[in-house]
Amino acid sequence: MKLITYKFILFIRLLLREFKAQKLRMSLTVAAIAWGTISVTLLMAFTVGLQQQMRKASSGLGGRIMILWGGQTSKVFQGLPPGRRIHLHPEDVDLLKKRIPEIEQISEEYLRWGVTLDYNGKQINKLVSGVAPSFKDMRSHYAQMGGRFINKIDYEEKKRVIFLGTRVCEELFGNDDPVGKRILVNSIPFTVIGVMVDKLQNSNYHGPDENYTIIPATTFVAIFGDPWLDNIVFSMKEGVDSDLVEQELFRVMGGKYRFDPTDSPALWTWDLVKNKEIERKIFLGIVIFMWFIGGMTLLIAGVGVANIMYVAVRERTREIGTKIALGAQRKHIIWQFLTEALSIAFVGGLIGISFSILICSLFRALPMEGALELLSEPTVNVPVAFITVGTLAVIGLFSGIFPARKAASVDPVEALRYE
Amino acid sequence: MMNNGTLISLSGITKHYDTGKVKVRALQGIDLEIKRGEFIAIIGPSGSGKSTLMNIVGCLDTPTAGEYLLDGRPVANMGIHQLAAIRNKKIGFIFQNFNLLPYATAYENVELPLIFAGAPGAIRKEKIMRNLSMVGLSERADHKPTELSGGEMQRVAIARALANDPEVILADEPTGNLDTRSGKEIIEIFERLNVEGRSVVTITHDMSIAERCHRIVRLKDGIIESDTRNGNKI
Numbered sequence: 001m002k003l004i005t006y007k008f009i010l011f012i013r014l015l016l017r018e019f020k021a022q023k024l025r026m027s028l029t030v031a032a033i034a035w036g037t038i039s040v041t042l043l044m045a046f047t048v049g050l051q052q053q054m055r056k057a058s059s060g061l062g063g064r065i066m067i068l069w070g071g072q073t074s075k076v077f078q079g080l081p082p083g084r085r086i087h088l089h090p091e092d093v094d095l096l097k098k099r100i101p102e103i104e105q106i107s108e109e110y111l112r113w114g115v116t117l118d119y120n121g122k123q124i125n126k127l128v129s130g131v132a133p134s135f136k137d138m139r140s141h142y143a144q145m146g147g148r149f150i151n152k153i154d155y156e157e158k159k160r161v162i163f164l165g166t167r168v169c170e171e172l173f174g175n176d177d178p179v180g181k182r183i184l185v186n187s188i189p190f191t192v193i194g195v196m197v198d199k200l201q202n203s204n205y206h207g208p209d210e211n212y213t214i215i216p217a218t219t220f221v222a223i224f225g226d227p228w229l230d231n232i233v234f235s236m237k238e239g240v241d242s243d244l245v246e247q248e249l250f251r252v253m254g255g256k257y258r259f260d261p262t263d264s265p266a267l268w269t270w271d272l273v274k275n276k277e278i279e280r281k282i283f284l285g286i287v288i289f290m291w292f293i294g295g296m297t298l299l300i301a302g303v304g305v306a307n308i309m310y311v312a313v314r315e316r317t318r319e320i321g322t323k324i325a326l327g328a329q330r331k332h333i334i335w336q337f338l339t340e341a342l343s344i345a346f347v348g349g350l351i352g353i354s355f356s357i358l359i360c361s362l363f364r365a366l367p368m369e370g371a372l373e374l375l376s377e378p379t380v381n382v383p384v385a386f387i388t389v390g391t392l393a394v395i396g397l398f399s400g401i402f403p404a405r406k407a408a409s410v411d412p413v414e415a416l417r418y419e
Numbered sequence: 420m421m422n423n424g425t426l427i428s429l430s431g432i433t434k435h436y437d438t439g440k441v442k443v444r445a446l447q448g449i450d451l452e453i454k455r456g457e458f459i460a461i462i463g464p465s466g467s468g469k470s471t472l473m474n475i476v477g478c479l480d481t482p483t484a485g486e487y488l489l490d491g492r493p494v495a496n497m498g499i500h501q502l503a504a505i506r507n508k509k510i511g512f513i514f515q516n517f518n519l520l521p522y523a524t525a526y527e528n529v530e531l532p533l534i535f536a537g538a539p540g541a542i543r544k545e546k547i548m549r550n551l552s553m554v555g556l557s558e559r560a561d562h563k564p565t566e567l568s569g570g571e572m573q574r575v576a577i578a579r580a581l582a583n584d585p586e587v588i589l590a591d592e593p594t595g596n597l598d599t600r601s602g603k604e605i606i607e608i609f610e611r612l613n614v615e616g617r618s619v620v621t622i623t624h625d626m627s628i629a630e631r632c633h634r635i636v637r638l639k640d641g642i643i644e645s646d647t648r649n650g651n652k653i
Contacts, residue, residue, distance in 0.1 A: 022522075318518070319520060321518075322518040322520065323531065323535075324503070324506070325477070325479055325506060325512050325514075325518070326506065326507065326512075326531050326532045326535060326579070327503050327504065327505075327506040327507020327508065327532055327535045327536065327583070328503065328507075328531075328535045329499075329500060329503045329535065330499060330503075332535055411479060411480050411481060412479045412480075412506075413474045413479040413480040416479070416514075416518070
């Protein structure tokens with residue numbers, strides 16, 4: 001045991017001496033490994049981060065939902081002419097819920113643009129939407145701390161309560177806490193009950209949700225008196241084929257409004273489930289491409305490391321010759337390069353990984369707006385980082401060991417003659 | 420240490436280099452016997468095979484044919500580990516261009532063979548300092564080769580060659596890169612080592628140095644042209 005400890009100390013001393021002697025080369029190799037690690041790790045970190053953010057953004061509008069608008073018939077049906085407008089009515093919500101069991105939650109949506117909101121004399125014009133409480137989960141309208149979305153009681157009792165998008169809240173209240181405050185909606189007093197949490201959203205149908213203001217649908221009808229719905233939003237149960245639900249929808253609605261179930265312009269639908277499936281496939285392509293680029297980057301870094309190691313060992317052929325002439329065993333020579341390569345990989349990898357983590361935390365800490373927000377959550381993939389360092393270490397090792405082995409295997413006089 | 424036994428015995432040693440186009444016959448049948456405690460100069464014109472001979476004797480190179488017995492044992496039968504041990508402990512090799520590790524101090528250069536031999540720290544330190552003071556460089560232990568003169572570098576190389584108390588010192592033109600005064604210092608160290616009972620074999624171009632040796636082997640075209648001891652033919 002004592003002997004092993006002693007040999008180990010001797011080894012470290014030799015190693016430190018070599019390090020001192022080969023400062024430039026060592027730092028170059030360390031830098032090459034660090035750089036390779038940073039490139040690959042960051043590339044993958046941003047890919048993973050982008051993937052997460054894209055997923056979040058695409059669920060910003062909602063989960064497994066479909067949105068339904070009225071349309072215009074294009075086919076003759078049961079003696080009725082084409083070109084009839086189909087309007088959605090409040091009772092359609094119950095009809096669909098009752099007739100299509102695949103529907104999980106459903107909400108009507110009324111919309112009115114240019115409604116005047118007034119807070120202490122400050123006036124802005126905004127979109128007001130009237131919906132049911134189920135809208136919250138379907139369309140991700142979650143309230144910030146201290147507030148809430150409209151609930152069943154608000155809906156049933158036609159309460160004059162309003163839920164604000166973040167931008168609306170900023171414009172109207174600035175830094176003030178809006179919850180519990182009174183505002184005038186077209187001169188009618190409403191109580192603010194909540195503000196939506198910030199969310200990523202990459203698609204919308206009436207502008208981003210941060211610009212929405214929401215009141216109970218029942219209150220909406222009482223104030224504005226709209227006879228028709230703007231649209232119906234419903235979510236589907238897990239595992240349900242959205243195409244079948246859409247067919248069923250046309251059948252049920254066709255039965256009520258008397259149009260051909262195959263007359264597609266009669267109703268407009270937006271199937272987010274299908275949308276997401278397409279998005280997922282596109283992004284899978286991007287991720288595969290990124291992995292490919294990552295692999296190529298790793299390869300280039302590997303070639304760099306191999307080159308430096310190889311040249312370095314060749315340069316030291318004379319030194320190897322001298323050591324053999326002085327009685328070094330082959331293991332002395334091999335071990336020297338082995339430990340050297342491993343320590344270089346360790347230091348380079350450590351620097352590379354730390355730097356990548358640093359850059360990622362920096363990106364997370366920086367305030368990012370708009371499209372940049374998609375880059376704001378880079379996540380270092382630990383296995384990828386270690387595989388990168390490991391690969392570079394192995395490449396460095398082999399490109400160093402082979403010339404060293406060769407130099408240690410020939411007659412020392414040949415190694416000594418090497419210029 | 421036995422004084423009169425045969426240490427090195429060469430018979431019919433040849434060495435041919437095949438460079439692809441030309442075949443170089445560096446050695447063409449060398450018979451040579453070196454006893455313990457001898458002090459030998461090997462002389463001859465450039466290309467006569469002196470260095471090749473020295474490298475073979477020093478186990479740095481292998482002959483094409485012929486038999487080399489070291490301490491009565493055939494070198495050809497030895498494995499790489501055994502050869503490394505011989506280079507490490509039995510032979511001290513000194514080069515014309517010193518071959519010191521440029522980044523290591525004099526102390527660390529002398530330490531190398533001791534490390535390869537696996538000597539413990541205390542013993543290493545004692546031997547290094549003894550050998551450095553033997554060549555008059557104990558004050559220079561912390562200096563790197565670039566901070567030393569040519570003569571001093573060669574003295575470090577001698578201290579390094581002596582590290583594991585070898586039986587024979589082999590020097591390939593040790594004074595070739597040195598001025599006359601430094602060369603003289605080197606040869607005086609060799610004389611001291613020889614008086615202590617060590618065999619010394621040195622290649623030289625300098626007749627004044629060769630004449631201080633007890634035996635002169637003259638090579639020409641890869642064969643021994645003459646072999647004289649104190650002026651008398653052997």
